[in-house]
Amino acid sequence: MTPDEDNNIQSTVDAFGGSVTDYDRLIAEFGIQPMDEILPQIPKDRQHFYMTRGIMFGHTSLERVVEAMNKNKPFAVMTGIKPSSAEYHIGNLVTCNEVIYFQKQGGKVYFGIADLESYADGRLPLEKAEKNAIENVADLIALGLNLDNAYVYRQSQQKDVMRLGYLLSSHATYNMVKAIYGDHRLGVYNAAFIQVADILLPQLLEGTLPTVTPIGADQAPHARLSHDLVRKKFFQENYKFILPSFTYHRLIEGLDGSDKMAKRNPMSVLTLYETKASLKKKLMNAFTGGRTTVDEQRELGGQPEVCRVFDLYRFFFMHDETKLQKIEQTCRAGELLCGEDKKNLLGIVQEFMVSHKQKRLDALPKAREVVLERFDQ
Numbered sequence: 001m002t003p004d005e006d007n008n009i010q011s012t013v014d015a016f017g018g019s020v021t022d023y024d025r026l027i028a029e030f031g032i033q034p035m036d037e038i039l040p041q042i043p044k045d046r047q048h049f050y051m052t053r054g055i056m057f058g059h060t061s062l063e064r065v066v067e068a069m070n071k072n073k074p075f076a077v078m079t080g081i082k083p084s085s086a087e088y089h090i091g092n093l094v095t096c097n098e099v100i101y102f103q104k105q106g107g108k109v110y111f112g113i114a115d116l117e118s119y120a121d122g123r124l125p126l127e128k129a130e131k132n133a134i135e136n137v138a139d140l141i142a143l144g145l146n147l148d149n150a151y152v153y154r155q156s157q158q159k160d161v162m163r164l165g166y167l168l169s170s171h172a173t174y175n176m177v178k179a180i181y182g183d184h185r186l187g188v189y190n191a192a193f194i195q196v197a198d199i200l201l202p203q204l205l206e207g208t209l210p211t212v213t214p215i216g217a218d219q220a221p222h223a224r225l226s227h228d229l230v231r232k233k234f235f236q237e238n239y240k241f242i243l244p245s246f247t248y249h250r251l252i253e254g255l256d257g258s259d260k261m262a263k264r265n266p267m268s269v270l271t272l273y274e275t276k277a278s279l280k281k282k283l284m285n286a287f288t289g290g291r292t293t294v295d296e297q298r299e300l301g302g303q304p305e306v307c308r309v310f311d312l313y314r315f316f317f318m319h320d321e322t323k324l325q326k327i328e329q330t331c332r333a334g335e336l337l338c339g340e341d342k343k344n345l346l347g348i349v350q351e352f353m354v355s356h357k358q359k360r361l362d363a364l365p366k367a368r369e370v371v372l373e374r375f376d377q
């Protein structure tokens with residue numbers, strides 16, 4: 001396919017609220033490269049455990065970012081959040097952790113508050129988006145974002161993004177966006193062009209610059225649209241954009257055993273602000289890979305590969321590889337039982353939440369300043 005040909009492959013993923021069940025198909029459909037292949041180029045002590053545990057399972061064009069990391073050259077890490085809620089759920093933490101990881105490797109963070117997208121797909125007023133964004137930024141600071149090497153902006157106030165988004169849209173056809181995203185209101189497609197403009201903002205402001213955008217698997221259509229547009233002659237000749245890089249992570253599934261953490265199903269979601277009682281209720285009722293009876297579990301062992309409790313350890317709460325392996329081995333051997341394991345996890349999560357709540361409270365004034373004062377000019 002030449003760079004200017006429209007892509008007519010019908011996407012199987014909905015980037016605006018879908019879930020992913022068939023990762024192999026997604027990898028094939030979106031030309032995602034396995035993370036395993038690029039991992040040897042990253043020194044062991046600089047590899048994130050998401051990379052080695054298969055959570056960050058793939059990438060596109062990450063080579064130039066890895067090269068910049070290894071040679072201590074400038075690169076950017078781009079991310080954004082739809083400020084549709086003041087409360088991050090635990091799934092948001094994956095992207096936050098990845099962004100902070102790349103920042104620690106030398107990347108400058110560009111953090112876009114996707115208020116236009118929240119309006120386009122959820123009719124969220126911009127003022128409400130602003131309030132939520134302050135809370136979201138406070139979370140990121142609490143998780144370790146260094147504001148000294150970060151550029152935080154709101155889509156609605158970043159004229160460069162809106163101009164570029166408009167220009168990008170004028171180089172796309174309806175068939176192209178429909179093939180990538182499926183059927184949506186035009187405002188949703190507009191939001192997609194704005195997202196591509198977000199992804200290209202570091203290059204727009206700083207010139208040709210390796211830029212990595214860590215995304216969930218369901219966001220793969222945005223990566224495709226970015227690449228399809230950047231390859232177009234107009235943007236190559238006039239902007240000298242290089243292909244933006246992406247990493248793709250697995251999506252955390254619903255605590256109750258459903259495919260996805262969804263707000264309409266509270267028992268599926270874990271937020272960072274659960275009360276002690278709701279945390280206990282959700283964890284103790286979480287879907288596990290346990291057997292129907294204790295005897296059966298002792299005999300057959302558990303199945304951590306389908307267990308949401310094990311997912312929480314693997315994604316967030318057990319960084320130590322040896323300890324994680326021990327949980328897995330003792331589970332499979334039938335030595336560890338689900339009730340005991342859930343209680344252990346409950347203690348760890350409670351401690352994390354208490355500490356996070358305090359850090360977030362401390363970070364709120366700074367977050368307010370960054371979202372309001374720095375950009376309300």
Ligand code: SF4
Nearest residue numbers: 289302307331338341
């Ligand atoms: S023992 Fe733990 S890891 Fe194993 S199935 Fe039960 S809750 Fe999951």
